[in-house]
Amino acid sequence: MSGIPEITIGPFTRAQGSIVLPGSKSISNRALLLAALASGTTTLKNLLDADDTQVMRNALRQLGLSVIDQANHVCVVKGCGGQFPVREADLFMGNAGTAIRPLTAALAMQGGNYRLSGVARMHERPIRDLVDGLRQVGAKIDYELQEGYPPIKILAADIQIKDVVKVRGDVSSQFLTALLMALPLVAQEAVRIEVIGELISRPYIDITLKLMARFGVNVACPDAQSFVIPAKTSDAVYKSPGNLSVEGDASSASYFLALGALGAGPVRVLGVGKDSIQGDVAFADALALMGAKITAGEDWIEVSGVKNAGGKLNGITLDCTEIPDAAMTLAVAALFAEGQTRLNNIASWRVKETDRIAAMAKELKKIGAIVEEGADYIVVQAPAALGDWKSPSEGIDTYDDHRMAMCFSLATLGPNTLKINDPNCVAKTFPTYFAEFAKIVS
Numbered sequence: 001m002s003g004i005p006e007i008t009i010g011p012f013t014r015a016q017g018s019i020v021l022p023g024s025k026s027i028s029n030r031a032l033l034l035a036a037l038a039s040g041t042t043t044l045k046n047l048l049d050a051d052d053t054q055v056m057r058n059a060l061r062q063l064g065l066s067v068i069d070q071a072n073h074v075c076v077v078k079g080c081g082g083q084f085p086v087r088e089a090d091l092f093m094g095n096a097g098t099a100i101r102p103l104t105a106a107l108a109m110q111g112g113n114y115r116l117s118g119v120a121r122m123h124e125r126p127i128r129d130l131v132d133g134l135r136q137v138g139a140k141i142d143y144e145l146q147e148g149y150p151p152i153k154i155l156a157a158d159i160q161i162k163d164v165v166k167v168r169g170d171v172s173s174q175f176l177t178a179l180l181m182a183l184p185l186v187a188q189e190a191v192r193i194e195v196i197g198e199l200i201s202r203p204y205i206d207i208t209l210k211l212m213a214r215f216g217v218n219v220a221c222p223d224a225q226s227f228v229i230p231a232k233t234s235d236a237v238y239k240s241p242g243n244l245s246v247e248g249d250a251s252s253a254s255y256f257l258a259l260g261a262l263g264a265g266p267v268r269v270l271g272v273g274k275d276s277i278q279g280d281v282a283f284a285d286a287l288a289l290m291g292a293k294i295t296a297g298e299d300w301i302e303v304s305g306v307k308n309a310g311g312k313l314n315g316i317t318l319d320c321t322e323i324p325d326a327a328m329t330l331a332v333a334a335l336f337a338e339g340q341t342r343l344n345n346i347a348s349w350r351v352k353e354t355d356r357i358a359a360m361a362k363e364l365k366k367i368g369a370i371v372e373e374g375a376d377y378i379v380v381q382a383p384a385a386l387g388d389w390k391s392p393s394e395g396i397d398t399y400d401d402h403r404m405a406m407c408f409s410l411a412t413l414g415p416n417t418l419k420i421n422d423p424n425c426v427a428k429t430f431p432t433y434f435a436e437f438a439k440i441v442s
């Protein structure tokens with residue numbers, strides 16, 4: 001990433017305006033892969049243009065697909081009907097979990113030889129539960145460096161479908177998502193995927209199921225831990241829906257919604273609303289619980305300040321397993337709340353772009369917050385008085401984590417100027433973040 005080393009911004013007192021959200025990362029990468037695997041041509045509208053979707057597009061092109069970017073975030077994908085034209089490839093997946101995990105599963109069904117690697121941090125992000133799931137159907141996958149982590153090599157193998165495939169769901173839901181999207185390609189008989197133990201980040205599974213249904217594959221869910229993939233009736237199991245419009249990104253919306261609460265608002269996000277299929281729209285409910293004034297329509301949400309007369313948010317205790325990404329925004333909003341905010345069930349933060357619990361705790365403390373971290377929780381208490389807010393001269397470190405940079409931009413609604421290091425890491429999901437932020441704050 002070409003990078004300016006830092007930006008120094010704020011302090012701001014107001015936030016007001018509206019923003020058209022970029023496309024959802026989760027929907028974009030699922031739609032790209034399903035369109036590639038489908039029969040027919042799919043025109044994707046409002047596709048996210050960012051690092052995570054770029055690595056997916058590049059990988060699909062390397063695999064022999066026609067993936068044509070057009071103006072205004074339109075992308076046209078000619079599907080291959082289930083079999084990638086290229087049988088050997090070395091694919092770079094950056095730090096995109098939504099690219100490497102689903103693609104690994106789809107490639108393991110192909111009977112070709114592939115290598116998948118990423119940035120250094122990707123090689124510290126687990127993939128074992130997915131590999132274990134794929135090995136149950138005969139996939140041959142080797143770890144190149146460290147057992148359980150990318151880079152991985154997929155070797156040509158005969159896939160033998162079984163009636164039950166088991167997968168753990170407590171480290172990442174993306175492993176289940178990957179199996180759900182890939183197994184229909186080889187399901188001569190119906191296959192039941194059984195989740196062992198807790199399933200975190202469940203709303204992302206619902207996104208997967210809804211998109212698979214758009215491409216013609218309907219998965220049954222007889223109970224919360226089981227998913228039944230129907231037996232395939234033709235070689236090309238996925239069928240293009242023709243056009244598919246990607247919703248605005250609900251996780252990206254969270255920063256602007258928080259701004260609407262901290263800076264009196266109104267701030268309106270356009271592109272997600274009551275009809276969204278993304279779990280992170282529940283961030284608006286969490287913000288309401290903290291005292292923000294929220295209204296919503298089918299495809300917009302607006303925040304106009306805070307309900308209570310003092311104009312301050314109140315701290316909350318929340319189980320965040322269903323909103324792991326937007327929960328980070330709550331941790332920084334907690335800087336502006338009366339009382340402490342406790343975010344529970346966030347162990348997965350530790351295996352994402354960085355160890356987000358440790359990073360969040362360290363940087364919030366630099367600003368003057370009182371923070372306690374545990375294996376799977378964080379407690380944040382605002383600086384006691386205005387005079388206790390600090391503006392660290394070394395700046396806020398962002399750990400190559402887009403969400404750290406976006407979250408900490410909110411702290412500029414405090415009393416001080418803030419230096420944010422490596423702001424361009426937002427390119428992972430929201431390259432224009434700071435330009436949009438600048439339009440809203442004053």
Ligand SMILES: O=C(O)C1=C[C@@H](OP(=O)(O)O)[C@@H](O)[C@H](O)C1
Binds near residue numbers: 025027171201348
């Ligand atoms: O499937 C997805 O699109 C995602 C699932 C979540 O990951 P986990 O399931 O690892 O929590 C989320 O944090 C990530 O940004 C996107």
Ligand SMILES: C=C(OP(=O)(O)O)C(=O)O
Binds near residue numbers: 325352403
């Ligand atoms: C966890 C995230 O990304 P990934 O899709 O790489 O898991 C995220 O965007 O917050």
